[in-house]
Amino acid sequence: MTVISSTKSTETLSFTLVAEFDADVKRVWQIWEDPRQLERWWGPPTWPATFTKHEFTPGGEASYYMTGPEGEKAGGWWRITSIDAPNRLEFDDGFVDDNGAPVAAMGTTHATVELEDIGGRTRMTVRSMFESEEQMNKMLEMGMEDGMKEAAGQIDALLA
Amino acid sequence: MPGISYNQMVVDQLGDAELDRLFQAFADSTRRDIMRRVALGEYSVSGLAALYAMSFAAVQKHVAVLERASLVTKEKRGREQIVRGNHEGLEKARRLLDEYEAIWRQRVAQIADILAEE
Numbered sequence: 376m377t378v379i380s381s382t383k384s385t386e387t388l389s390f391t392l393v394a395e396f397d398a399d400v401k402r403v404w405q406i407w408e409d410p411r412q413l414e415r416w417w418g419p420p421t422w423p424a425t426f427t428k429h430e431f432t433p434g435g436e437a438s439y440y441m442t443g444p445e446g447e448k449a450g451g452w453w454r455i456t457s458i459d460a461p462n463r464l465e466f467d468d469g470f471v472d473d474n475g476a477p478v479a480a481m482g483t484t485h486a487t488v489e490l491e492d493i494g495g496r497t498r499m500t501v502r503s504m505f506e507s508e509e510q511m512n513k514m515l516e517m518g519m520e521d522g523m524k525e526a527a528g529q530i531d532a533l534l535a
Numbered sequence: 536m537p538g539i540s541y542n543q544m545v546v547d548q549l550g551d552a553e554l555d556r557l558f559q560a561f562a563d564s565t566r567r568d569i570m571r572r573v574a575l576g577e578y579s580v581s582g583l584a585a586l587y588a589m590s591f592a593a594v595q596k597h598v599a600v601l602e603r604a605s606l607v608t609k610e611k612r613g614r615e616q617i618v619r620g621n622h623e624g625l626e627k628a629r630r631l632l633d634e635y636e637a638i639w640r641q642r643v644a645q646i647a648d649i650l651a652e653e
Binding site: 377378381390392394396397398402403406412415416417419420499501503 | 640641642645649650651
C-alpha cells in the first residue's frame with residue numbers, strides 16, 4: 376500500500392499524509408525537483424499541470440497552470456521557503472489570475488515535505504496547513520472529482 | 536458529468552458565506568478549545584468564561600462566532616446560556632479535508648506510477 380496514513384485536523388485546518396515508495400530518497404526527491412516529473416503528478420489526470428517556472432532554491436518561485444478537459448486553464452504558484460536536499464522542502468502554494476499574477480485574496484497553503492530513508496525505500500510525509508477557505512473552494516472548482524475517480528482506479532491498479 | 540454533479544454538490548452543501556464563517560471560527564485557539572470542550576458535553580457560557588483569562592463578554596463573543604458558523608448551538612436555560620457542539624457543522628469541515636485528502640492520495644498514486652516506470 377502506497378499511502379500509509381493520512382490525518383486530518385478540523386481544529387487546526389491541517390492535513391498530514393504519509394506515503395511510502397519503492398525508490399530511494401534521492402529518486403523521490405527528483406519528482407519534486409525536476410519540473411518535467413513534477414508536472415506529471417501535481418495535477419489530477421484530467422487537469423495535467425505544466426510548470427513554466429521552477430526555481431528550486433530557498434526563496435525561489437514556481438509557476439504552473441493546469442489544463443482542464445475543456446481546455447480551461449487554472450494557474451498556481453509556489454514560493455519555496457526552505458530546502459534541505461534531499462530530505463526536506465517547505466513551500467507556500469497559491470493561485471494566480473489569468474495574467475499569471477498571484478491572487479493575494481485567494482490565500483495560501485503552507486506545505487512541508489519530508490523524505491526519510493527506510494532501508495532503501497522512502498517514507499514521504501506531507502503536511503499542509505490552510506490559511507483560508509478560498510483556495511480550497513478554488514480547488515474544488517477544478518474538476519477534482521474526475522481526478523479522484525481516476526486516482527481510485529490508479530490505486531487499485533497499483534495494488535493488483 | 537461527474538465533475539458537474541460533484542461541484543454542484545459542493546455548492547449546494549457549502550455556500551461561500553457559510554465557508555467564511557466556518558474558517559473564521561477555526562482560526563482562533565480559544566474557539567478551538569471551546570469546541571473541543573462542548574463536543575464532549577454541554578457548558579454554560581459562564582462555565583466557559585471561568586476557564587479562560589478573559590472577560591465573560593469576550594467568551595460570549597467567541598461563542599457567538601462559533602454559533603454563526605453552526606459549530607455550536609446555544610440555548611437559554613433559566614439564567615444560563617447552555618452551549619453544545621453541533622456535529623453537523625463539524626461534519627462539513629471534515630468533508631473539506633476529505634476532499635483535500637483525495638487530491639493527495641491521487642498525487643501519491645501518480646508518483647508511484649512514475650517511480651514504477653524505472
